[in-house]
Amino acid sequence: xxxxxxxxxxQTGGTRDRILITATRLFAEHGYDHTSLAQVGREAHVSKAxxxxxxxxxxxxxxxALGRTLEPFYxxxxxxxELDEPTQIERLIDLFYEFxxxxxxxxxFMLSLIARGDKQPGEVIGRISDLYGVFRQLLRDVIxxxxxxxxxxxxxxxxxxxALIVAALDGILIEHFLGNQFPHDPSELIAYLKRxxxxxxxx
Amino acid sequence: xxxxxxxxxxQTGGTRDRILITATRLFAEHGYDHTSLAQVGREAHVSKAxxxxxxxxxxxxxxxALGRTLEPFYxxxxxxxELDEPTQIERLIDLFYEFxxxxxxxxxFMLSLIARGDKQPGEVIGRISDLYGVFRQLLRDVIxxxxxxxxxxxxxxxxxxxALIVAALDGILIEHFLGNQFPHDPSELIAYLKRxxxxxxxx
DNA sequence: GTCTATATACAGATAGAC
DNA sequence: GTCTATCTGTATATAGAC
Numbered sequence: 001x002x003x004x005x006x007x008x009x010x011q012t013g014g015t016r017d018r019i020l021i022t023a024t025r026l027f028a029e030h031g032y033d034h035t036s037l038a039q040v041g042r043e044a045h046v047s048k049a050x051x052x053x054x055x056x057x058x059x060x061x062x063x064x065a066l067g068r069t070l071e072p073f074y075x076x077x078x079x080x081x082e083l084d085e086p087t088q089i090e091r092l093i094d095l096f097y098e099f100x101x102x103x104x105x106x107x108x109f110m111l112s113l114i115a116r117g118d119k120q121p122g123e124v125i126g127r128i129s130d131l132y133g134v135f136r137q138l139l140r141d142v143i144x145x146x147x148x149x150x151x152x153x154x155x156x157x158x159x160x161x162x163a164l165i166v167a168a169l170d171g172i173l174i175e176h177f178l179g180n181q182f183p184h185d186p187s188e189l190i191a192y193l194k195r196x197x198x199x200x201x202x203x
Numbered sequence: 204x205x206x207x208x209x210x211x212x213x214q215t216g217g218t219r220d221r222i223l224i225t226a227t228r229l230f231a232e233h234g235y236d237h238t239s240l241a242q243v244g245r246e247a248h249v250s251k252a253x254x255x256x257x258x259x260x261x262x263x264x265x266x267x268a269l270g271r272t273l274e275p276f277y278x279x280x281x282x283x284x285e286l287d288e289p290t291q292i293e294r295l296i297d298l299f300y301e302f303x304x305x306x307x308x309x310x311x312f313m314l315s316l317i318a319r320g321d322k323q324p325g326e327v328i329g330r331i332s333d334l335y336g337v338f339r340q341l342l343r344d345v346i347x348x349x350x351x352x353x354x355x356x357x358x359x360x361x362x363x364x365x366a367l368i369v370a371a372l373d374g375i376l377i378e379h380f381l382g383n384q385f386p387h388d389p390s391e392l393i394a395y396l397k398r399x400x401x402x403x404x405x406x
Numbered sequence: 407g408t409c410t411a412t413a414t415a416c417a418g419a420t421a422g423a424c
Numbered sequence: 425g426t427c428t429a430t431c432t433g434t435a436t437a438t439a440g441a442c
Contacts, residue, residue, distance in 0.1 A: 015425075015426085016425095031318075033236045033237075034236075036416080036417065036418085037417080037418065037419085038416085038417080038418095046425095046426075046427090047426070047427055047428080048418085048419090049419085049420085049421095049426075049427070049428080049429095050425070050426055050427075052418080052419065052420085053425070053426075054425090057418080057419080058417095058418065058419090108318060111314075111317075111318040111377075112315055112318035114314075114318075114377060114380050114381055115311060115314040115315030115317075115318045115380065125381065128381070129381050132378070132381065157395070160391070160392065160395045161395075161399075163378070163392055164371060164392065164395060164396060164399065166374065166378070167370075167371050167372075167373075167374025167375045167377070167378060167392065167396075168367060168370050168371045168374055169370075169374065170370075170373065170374030170377045170378070171369065171370025171371055171372065171373035171374035171375075171377075172370045172374075174314075174317060174370070174373045174374075174377070175335070175366070175369070175370060175373070177317050177318065178317055178328065178331070178332050178335065188363070189363065189366055189367065189370065192360070192363045192364075192367060193367060193370075196364075196367065196403055199403070200399055200402070200403060218407080218408085219407095239434080239435065239436085240435080240436065240437085241434085241435080241436095249407095249408075249409090250408070250409055250410080251436085251437090252408080252409070252410080252411095252437085252438085252439095253407070253408055253409075255436080255437065255438085256407075256408080257407090260436080260437080261435095261436065261437090
């Protein structure tokens, strides 16, 4: 069990937080397997015993780190309501990519979790999957509204179009990680995705 | 140095090949870190010492296994020449997904390598990146020919359209790995991708 | 070529002093 | 809360008999 902390948001003062921040970075940079408790301790300037005293086990430390990682992925839906549907689509695409750009390490981390459909932290995949589900549903709703308002073509298939846009975003992300020696920077591809997606949807 | 074998193609007779086949499967299923030499030896019915005798080190065993893994990704270009451009696009998309379906474990493996932009087997990323480069170039050439032949719209951007199709394919692959509780099986999305891509390209 | 036995290193985790 | 010292398991790799 060990101790509980009521601090929902992290004050960066304490040793525990320093450990957590260090661990988050290391997990993101090197993955679960290649991050040792000794390394976390060393870079947080504590002993590895103290790391375990605070977090009980490596697995729990990992889950705590993941909490910090997933937290900032929050989409302000109300912010969208004012815009017309095509602009909402563009905005959602931008939000996705902003999140990726600002959380490169964490996203890389998530990707590595997805890649090996591993055993132990299976709940993690679920949370990421949920995140994607929410985002895809948001897109789908926008497309659906656009179809009913007549701004989009009547033969669009909201679930499929939404899924395809999300897939393209994911793919752009991968190519980015592949060290893209391919001649386009991601933002150019993103712009092109927006253009083609909306061209296709619009009436 | 140890010994060399002149067998370019693997005869499945020898112990060495049995080890290599077993290792390939295990690396693909569980990744590099979670595959021990003991496990390879056990499942190949030899001692782990023999595994090392044949392959010198785990790293070299891994490289040998990767060779086997990447080998089947070969696209018969001549096969395409007879078809018109839209059909060539569809064929290339199908080829990509066929490869994925028939090499799920290997693809998962590659994805995990991409995810952590790791240090040691850095040459591996390069090979995967090359593979993608070839595929993207193939798509790009087809689109380019379609534009010049007038079958495709004059304002298509071959490099960008090709990159976007590849990205979408990658993304579909990821969603598939995410355990897609989303209501579409990949083949439906693939079909939709083909339809929308060609709709966009065609004059 | 193939084995058993062993060397060596390092991981996660615990005990207990302070 | 934080440390040092240690336990225990398992990994890669080597030595040497057959």
